[in-house]
Amino acid sequence: MRTLKLLVVLVVAITTTAFTIKSDGTGYKVGDVATDFSLMNIDGKMVSLADFTDARGFIVIFTCNTCPYAVAYEDRIEALNKKYADKGYPVVAIMPNDTDIKPGDNMEAMKARAKAKGFTFPYLMDEGQEIYPQYGATKTPHVYILQKEKEGNVVKYIGAIDDNYKDAAQVNTKYVENAVDALLDGKSIEVDQTRAIGCSIKVKS
Amino acid sequence: MKRILFIVLVSLLSCKNETAKVEKDSAAVVEEDVVNLNAQSEIDLRIYDYDGLEPLINKSDDNVHVVNFWATWCAPCVKELPYFETINEKYADQNVEVLLVSLDFPRNYDSKLKPFMIKHGLKSEVVAFDDVDQNRWIPAINENWTGALPATIIYKGDKRNFYEQSFTLEELETELQQFLTP
Numbered sequence: 001m002r003t004l005k006l007l008v009v010l011v012v013a014i015t016t017t018a019f020t021i022k023s024d025g026t027g028y029k030v031g032d033v034a035t036d037f038s039l040m041n042i043d044g045k046m047v048s049l050a051d052f053t054d055a056r057g058f059i060v061i062f063t064c065n066t067c068p069y070a071v072a073y074e075d076r077i078e079a080l081n082k083k084y085a086d087k088g089y090p091v092v093a094i095m096p097n098d099t100d101i102k103p104g105d106n107m108e109a110m111k112a113r114a115k116a117k118g119f120t121f122p123y124l125m126d127e128g129q130e131i132y133p134q135y136g137a138t139k140t141p142h143v144y145i146l147q148k149e150k151e152g153n154v155v156k157y158i159g160a161i162d163d164n165y166k167d168a169a170q171v172n173t174k175y176v177e178n179a180v181d182a183l184l185d186g187k188s189i190e191v192d193q194t195r196a197i198g199c200s201i202k203v204k205s
Numbered sequence: 206m207k208r209i210l211f212i213v214l215v216s217l218l219s220c221k222n223e224t225a226k227v228e229k230d231s232a233a234v235v236e237e238d239v240v241n242l243n244a245q246s247e248i249d250l251r252i253y254d255y256d257g258l259e260p261l262i263n264k265s266d267d268n269v270h271v272v273n274f275w276a277t278w279c280a281p282c283v284k285e286l287p288y289f290e291t292i293n294e295k296y297a298d299q300n301v302e303v304l305l306v307s308l309d310f311p312r313n314y315d316s317k318l319k320p321f322m323i324k325h326g327l328k329s330e331v332v333a334f335d336d337v338d339q340n341r342w343i344p345a346i347n348e349n350w351t352g353a354l355p356a357t358i359i360y361k362g363d364k365r366n367f368y369e370q371s372f373t374l375e376e377l378e379t380e381l382q383q384f385l386t387p
Contacts, residue, residue, distance in 0.1 A: 068310065195339060197339055
């Protein structure tokens with residue numbers, strides 16, 4: 001039965017991935033079901049959300065090596081994974097940039113950065129740049145918190161990690177932590193959408 | 206109250222700038238740095254939070270205002286910057302004013318932003334924007350802005366367009382034309 005369920009999920013995931021054309025730039029809103037994907041991790045293995053059988057949801061973060069805002073948040077992203085992976089909400093980081101335009105974001109550079117910073121979360125390459133437009137990510141860093149529900153991984157929060165990119169010590173509101181804490185407590189998320197400056201995702205023109 | 210606070214802040218900032226200038230001028234610097242430092246101290250970089258920036262991007266005069274949000278670390282911004290410089294010069298006699306709003310981090314004002322302004326000889330007005338409460342001012346600047354750089358506003362009076370995109374010179378001129386009176 002379990003296998004059948006998994007198979008159904010897998011088929012749904014594959015068909016949605018295969019048949020969803022590049023989005024018109026609108027992307028997901030809170031409440032939408034997010035697509036799964038199969039993207040290469042820095043260890044050379046392919047990673048899908050469906051692989052995380054024990055997860056209750058995900059903190060999907062579009063991020064990269066080369067954006068100063070993304071760099072400013074590296075330690076905080078790692079801290080999020082340390083805090084929430086065991087509670088069922090692992091961080092899944094996706095690098096969305098075209099690496100011809102940003103060679104500093106290529107797989108080798110991603111590996112080096114992850115090693116230097118001791119990332120414990122998967123750091124995936126959006127090869128072909130087909131996933132980030134479906135989510136509607138426009139910049140790095142850009143967070144989507146998903147919760148596993150019957151119909152799939154439902155988007156619960158979109159936006160920034162917190163309200164101070166400059167200084168983690170000066171943060172007043174930890175948007176992502178508040179959102180995940182609310183999900184863990186079965187409460188509704190107070191602020192489910194925020195905005196922050198980031199680097200535009202690099203595509204060939 | 207906010208206004209008073211802002212005025213106090215601005216005067217504090219300008220005082221600070223003055224002292225910084227004096228210090229720089231009198232500092233004993235290595236010879237090859239003298240030219241660069243002197244040039245830098247000539248730059249009177251004004252730094253604003255959102256309350257300070259707001260009036261600058263909502264002027265109700267008859268001019269066409271082109272406001273570009275950029276940063277020295279943002280490659281597509283740097284690429285399109287010359288186009289803003291071009292229109293600033295080319296359309297100056299048609300009352301077009303360009304304002305370049307830098308989102309460089311404050312720690313990089315002296316090390317990156319000012320040297321960049323000198324190196325590229327920027328003629329358009331440049332101001333620095335430093336306000337961490339992005340979730341407040343991004344939607345205030347434009348409801349549709351997701352927060353990606355570069356971003357540009359073109360406005361005249363009540364007519365206002367917002368662009369979360371990079372421009373070619375042609376594209377920028379095409380957009381600008383809508384605001385110019387024939």
